[in-house]
Amino acid sequence: MAGDVTQARVMRSEWTKLRSLRSTQWTMGLAVLLLIGLAVPLCISASHNWTVADAQAGNQDPVYQSLAGLLLAQVAVGVLGVLTMTGEYATGMIRATLGLVPRRLPVLWAKAAVLAGVTFVAMLVASLVSFLIGQAILGSHDVGVSLSSDGAARAILGAAFYLTAIALLGLTLGALIRHTAGAVTALLGAVLGLPLIFSMFGERLESAQRYLPALLGNAISSTSPARLTDLVSPGRAFVMLCLYIAVLGVASAYALTRRDV
Template identity: 45%
Template sequence: MTASTADAGPATARGAGFHGTAKVTLPRILRSEWTKLTSLRSTVWTLLAAIVVTIGFGLLISAITVADFHHSANPDDLKDPVMTSLVGGYFSQIAVGVLGVLLITGEYSTGMIRTSLGAIPHRAPMLAAKAIVFGVTTFVVSLAAILVAFFGGQAILNQIHAGVSIGDPSVVRVLLGGAFFVMTIGLLGIALGTLIRSTGGSIAALLGLIFVVPIVTSFLPGRWGDIQKFIPNNAGGALVTIGDRGSDLLSPLGGFIVLLVWLAVGLGSATFVLLRRDA
């Protein structure tokens, strides 16, 4: 028993020394966040749902458009062929946003957040790494789904000679902008989850931002109505609109800048609260 204890002592000391001297670098934190993200079943299923919705709705709406084309009173009224195939992105944002909420509130509910923060001397890098890993993942997955929906949808629309190619003006901007918008909603989910901590409350706030705020701002009188241009949905709409955008949308560059501001304010506020509130 004494020998075992003696043998365990140096080993424990060596283990403690290793952890104490190991540097907590951003690449290591990124690997940790990637491991946590990919080890969750909810991540796989939610991203799969987002992919299915993006592609499925895009192909479905394109097929419906072709079926209704010959019955249209005015064939020239055919909707924007690019957005016809990408309409599923508006639904996939919900899945990605909810996943963003769950990534952070799940850690609070299980107490894992204490372990994460205890292993990292400073809290800000942990949230930054989580945002980077989740942001890159959702952008890549969303872009892949959007590309499949686009090419599939245009192949269907070409039956009535209404399809466009990826080389047409503004098409690449719309494809990249759609993926960036979905990623933005996901990161805002992380920000809300950090600020509110409650899964139910954070999801309610996210859905309110997506669905309720646009309705409320549309009823504001006079110049107050211009506020709706700066909410995430309409800023994202500015990124993915080709042609006439009316008075309700900013320019594509304006929409991109507004989304960046939302990300800066959301994640900045989340970092501020994380640094000053107990886990």
């Protein structure tokens, strides 16, 4: 009965759906593989090109070098976010879901909470492993840093948060567009296409480009000073990513309550 529907029960149902889907295992596994796997070649390349003097002067960012795989891992977690919503539209299960939860919004909040929790934990572990592997490689050439180095732990947490934010952006786009291909295209256009388009205009859009999701991801997972990377501060990047999630979250909530299934 409708009176028996609680947010906790809806979240339990969404957790069951998410962990039972094969697409969850594949996309999350691919994200972990990309994040960790790319740390090896990137750090090997850096270890042969960086000098100890550059590293000591802070002209390089060994922390971000080991986390740069997030640029591809974001595609996998973004697709997972999209599928978390559009998968039910594709199979028609959304009718049963919303029939059991007629108020609708608890479904969206439950999907967002479960997706965010799973993604953050998985990406935090993967980011830490990427960092440790990368710094082991860089450290053998005296250009690495330790976990206790200034900004290192924050950057690892930032990388996990950014990837979680991308998953949530995928979820909200899926709720807005309700079609997997369309939502994935919109997400990839936002995180990969827009930086390329903005860069074509050079300095005219340089200040605006820093606030694109991909550049915010670089800022929040980097330890280099803003003067070297031309990025916003990690704190401002965190706020902007939260703002993106909030705006798209409100839009998707409005669409979900106003449209027919």
